[in-house]
Amino acid sequence: MSTMTQTSGAGTYLDAFSELEQRGSKQPEWLRSLRQEAFASFCDTGFPTIKDEAWRFTSVAPISQTVFSLPEAGPSGVTRAEVEAFRIDGTACSLVFVNGRFAPELSDQPKLAAGVHAGSLGEALAGDTGALELQLGLKLALQNDAFSSLNTAFIEDGACIRIARGTVLEAPIHLLFLSTGAEEPLMFHHRNLIVAEANTQVGIVEEHISLADGVTFSNVVTELIAAENAVASHYMIERKNRQSFHVATLRIQQERSANVSSHSFLLGGALVRNNVHPVFAGEGGECLINGLFIGEDRQHLDNYMLVEHASPRCNSHQYYNGILNDHAHGVFHGRIIVHKDAQKTDSKQTNRNLLLSDDAQIDTKPQLEIYADDVKCTHGATIGQMDDNALFYLRSRGLDENAARSLLLFAFAGECTGRIKPGPVRAHIEKLVRRALPKIIANGEAGDGGEREDKGRNWEEVG
Amino acid sequence: MAMLEIRNLHARVNKQEILKGINLDINAGEVHSLMGPNGSGKSTLAQVLARRETYEVTEGEVLFNGKDLLAMKPEEAACEGLFIAFQYPVEVPGISNSYFLRAALNAQRKYRGEEPIDAIDFIPLLKEKMKLLEMDERFQSRAINEGFSGGEKKRNEIVQMAVLNPSLAILDETDSGLDIDALKIVSQGVNAMRSPDRAIVMVTHYQRLLDYIVPDFVHVLAGGKIVKSGGAELALELEREGYGWIEPALAGAR
Ligand SMILES: Nc1ncnc2c1ncn2[C@@H]1O[C@H](COP(=O)(O)OP(=O)(O)OP(=O)(O)O)[C@@H](O)[C@H]1O
Ligand SMILES: [Mg+2]
Numbered sequence A: 001m002s003t004m005t006q007t008s009g010a011g012t013y014l015d016a017f018s019e020l021e022q023r024g025s026k027q028p029e030w031l032r033s034l035r036q037e038a039f040a041s042f043c044d045t046g047f048p049t050i051k052d053e054a055w056r057f058t059s060v061a062p063i064s065q066t067v068f069s070l071p072e073a074g075p076s077g078v079t080r081a082e083v084e085a086f087r088i089d090g091t092a093c094s095l096v097f098v099n100g101r102f103a104p105e106l107s108d109q110p111k112l113a114a115g116v117h118a119g120s121l122g123e124a125l126a127g128d129t130g131a132l133e134l135q136l137g138l139k140l141a142l143q144n145d146a147f148s149s150l151n152t153a154f155i156e157d158g159a160c161i162r163i164a165r166g167t168v169l170e171a172p173i174h175l176l177f178l179s180t181g182a183e184e185p186l187m188f189h190h191r192n193l194i195v196a197e198a199n200t201q202v203g204i205v206e207e208h209i210s211l212a213d214g215v216t217f218s219n220v221v222t223e224l225i226a227a228e229n230a231v232a233s234h235y236m237i238e239r240k241n242r243q244s245f246h247v248a249t250l251r252i253q254q255e256r257s258a259n260v261s262s263h264s265f266l267l268g269g270a271l272v273r274n275n276v277h278p279v280f281a282g283e284g285g286e287c288l289i290n291g292l293f294i295g296e297d298r299q300h301l302d303n304y305m306l307v308e309h310a311s312p313r314c315n316s317h318q319y320y321n322g323i324l325n326d327h328a329h330g331v332f333h334g335r336i337i338v339h340k341d342a343q344k345t346d347s348k349q350t351n352r353n354l355l356l357s358d359d360a361q362i363d364t365k366p367q368l369e370i371y372a373d374d375v376k377c378t379h380g381a382t383i384g385q386m387d388d389n390a391l392f393y394l395r396s397r398g399l400d401e402n403a404a405r406s407l408l409l410f411a412f413a414g415e416c417t418g419r420i421k422p423g424p425v426r427a428h429i430e431k432l433v434r435r436a437l438p439k440i441i442a443n444g445e446a447g448d449g450g451e452r453e454d455k456g457r458n459w460e461e462v463g
Numbered sequence B: 001m002a003m004l005e006i007r008n009l010h011a012r013v014n015k016q017e018i019l020k021g022i023n024l025d026i027n028a029g030e031v032h033s034l035m036g037p038n039g040s041g042k043s044t045l046a047q048v049l050a051r052r053e054t055y056e057v058t059e060g061e062v063l064f065n066g067k068d069l070l071a072m073k074p075e076e077a078a079c080e081g082l083f084i085a086f087q088y089p090v091e092v093p094g095i096s097n098s099y100f101l102r103a104a105l106n107a108q109r110k111y112r113g114e115e116p117i118d119a120i121d122f123i124p125l126l127k128e129k130m131k132l133l134e135m136d137e138r139f140q141s142r143a144i145n146e147g148f149s150g151g152e153k154k155r156n157e158i159v160q161m162a163v164l165n166p167s168l169a170i171l172d173e174t175d176s177g178l179d180i181d182a183l184k185i186v187s188q189g190v191n192a193m194r195s196p197d198r199a200i201v202m203v204t205h206y207q208r209l210l211d212y213i214v215p216d217f218v219h220v221l222a223g224g225k226i227v228k229s230g231g232a233e234l235a236l237e238l239e240r241e242g243y244g245w246i247e248p249a250l251a252g253a254r
Helices: A009-026 A029-045 A080-084 A121-126 A146-153 A388-395 A401-417 A424-443 B042-049 B074-079 B097-111 B119-132 B137-141 B150-164 B180-193 B207-212 B232-241 B244-253
Strands: A093-098 A116-120 A159-163 A173-179 A186-188 A191-196 A201-210 A216-226 A231-239 A245-254 A259-266 A271-280 A286-295 A300-309 A315-324 A329-338 A346-355 A361-370 A376-384 A458-462 B004-013 B016-026 B031-035 B056-064 B082-085 B092-096 B168-172 B199-203 B217-222 B225-230
Touching: A009 A029, A009 A146, A029 A146, A093 A116, A116 A121, A121 A159, A121 A191, A146 A216, A146 A245, A159 A173, A159 A201, A173 A186, A173 A216, A191 A201, A191 A231, A201 A216, A201 A424, A216 A231, A216 A259, A231 A245, A231 A271, A231 A424, A245 A259, A259 A271, A259 A300, A259 A424, A271 A286, A286 A300, A286 A329, A286 A401, A286 A424, A300 A315, A300 A346, A315 A329, A315 A361, A315 A401, A329 A346, A329 A376, A346 A361, A346 A401, A361 A376, A388 A401, A388 B074, A388 B092, A401 A424, A401 B092, A401 B097, B004 B042, B016 B042, B016 B056, B016 B225, B031 B042, B031 B232, B042 B056, B042 B082, B042 B168, B042 B199, B074 B082, B074 B097, B082 B150, B092 B097, B097 B119, B097 B137, B097 B150, B119 B137, B119 B150, B119 B180, B150 B168, B150 B180, B180 B199, B180 B207, B207 B232, B217 B232, B225 B232, B232 B244
Parallel strands: A093 A173, A159 A191, A173 A201, A186 A216, A191 A216, A201 A231, A216 A245, A231 A259, A245 A271, A259 A286, A271 A300, A286 A315, A300 A329, A315 A346, A329 A361, A346 A376, B031 B199, B031 B217, B082 B168, B168 B199
Antiparallel strands: A116 A159, A376 A458, B004 B016, B004 B056, B217 B225
16 A cells, blocks of 8 residues: 555645544643644645745655654553663753653653753643643744644644753753654654743753654754743754654744754754754843754755844854765755844854765855844855865875775864763764764765865855 | 885876986985975975875886885875875864874774774873974864964974884975974984984975985986986085086986
């Protein structure tokens, strides 16, 4: 039986939505109406096409033309032993989700410090007394955002983290989203809510892993609210199988003097879109948006940044590096909006790309919309091949070609991992990146040490 | 058998012939100086020996300790004991000097069937060599040549040489652009490496270097050929007279 059906847009999600409506009886009334509103918005909008400015370089046809089912309720079949390999030493707790649902039996939940709550959003919603209504989805614009609408329509579970005023949590919280294989394509709409109240500190690792082959569509929305003077770090690690569709949206709301860093590492998947959308709602905020994408075969990795400066004296720094081999296609689209009142904005955007094969492709696009007059905004992108001079230099000291290539790639990737605070998360990510690189090198054109024409464009602009 | 035997070596780059029949023997324990006007092919010779693919060998052969050097990859030539201190050392961001140098040393040790050296044993070795070249210890954790001054890059090349301990070292204008203090330091580093088992070739334009490192032989490369060879006194002659006086010889060679 073929599970791939030619369909157009929203219709196919109706069955799944009705199914969820029936079993979502434990959900509060306000959520039902939020979900219905979101579903209506999704039906209105439909999936984006490459005519949409924000989707110019990415066709979501493989997603819109596949029928996905919601995973069935019931035991996941995943054992603790399987999960152990994925844990990171030195975390405060690890919350494990299998096929979109919280799996307490697989999670590690030691008693957390006073003021720290980390658990399932589904459970929190079931017991909600009104607090969540004030935060969930409030800052998310659903119009013209099919994926966020879809996610909201299908809110069921995810992580709910709350750091109470003045609490400093030094060890990071690890969220592990695992998917198991299935006969038919499955979809998950993980929804995470992270609230860092005033004067808090927290780090959250959101890691997406496929345990087996199989087509999945994970559509993740994470809302991160950083209240006044909160310091929050978010790490997104995507290492799904090569059949996976993965769309992630990180919506960051920053109040006065909040300091947020977002680190994204796209290391797997077939079609991946990563949206990072911080909004500076108070003065003096700071946001680091750091990312690395490594693609091979026919992977399509799209990084979309929307940085909204809505208040004065905020700094945003975007640094994304891409490494693409074979026929991989990367996208970096960095949109920066500086609103009228956001004077003294300091915004910087840098995208560096290494293309390791003639067929690899990168589309990099800055999009600056500046309505204030006293601002500093710079952006620049480079596209190039591996530096032959450097490669030769390393080899001339005795390193073989693969070792030299891997060292150069690791150095390039290291620009991104180096922006992570030293500690267990950085070590974990460095290990994953190191593991992703040899694959790239083994596939590379080893032995081709000859001069290559530099077809890369290289530009730097200050605007 | 000489350590390095170059026979009728012709090489070209971008279809243009640069080396037009080089013949040269270098024995262990010897120090040679290779001089000659700008563009005569000195660096090309060094790059060919280092096995840079950009330079295409069209004729001739090179034996290094009896082995066919021209059949080797750059890393094999290095592991066989060849070291080039480059005229323009490359900056490699993101890789620290010490990490790189230990990786290189271990690659060479592995090639020779030796155990790898761990960081604990390596750091003192590196520090010792850096001290010899009067380089601040902080350079070990800095990215390879990144942001180094010209002189620092040259000294860093000699540090690498001292750590890798090659049997044949070719120093391509390691003295150019150095002030007299740096020149003394570099010369001291090179002299410390002189040994009956090692050969050193210094490519230079300046007699000044040869005051500190006295060569056994001096060769003049012009128009892609060695047009004159002699002892240390030849360099002095060149210093006094310039290349003009060998011009007739050069013309005759053409
Ligand atoms: N990669 C290259 N591409 C094109 N031409 C080259 C290249 N390398 C060298 N050449 C040319 O080959 C000739 C010899 O250059 P080479 O660098 O070997 O000279 P040199 O003797 O080292 O000179 P100098 O004393 O100025 O360092 C020059 O005409 C130079 O322009
Ligand atoms: Mg030269």
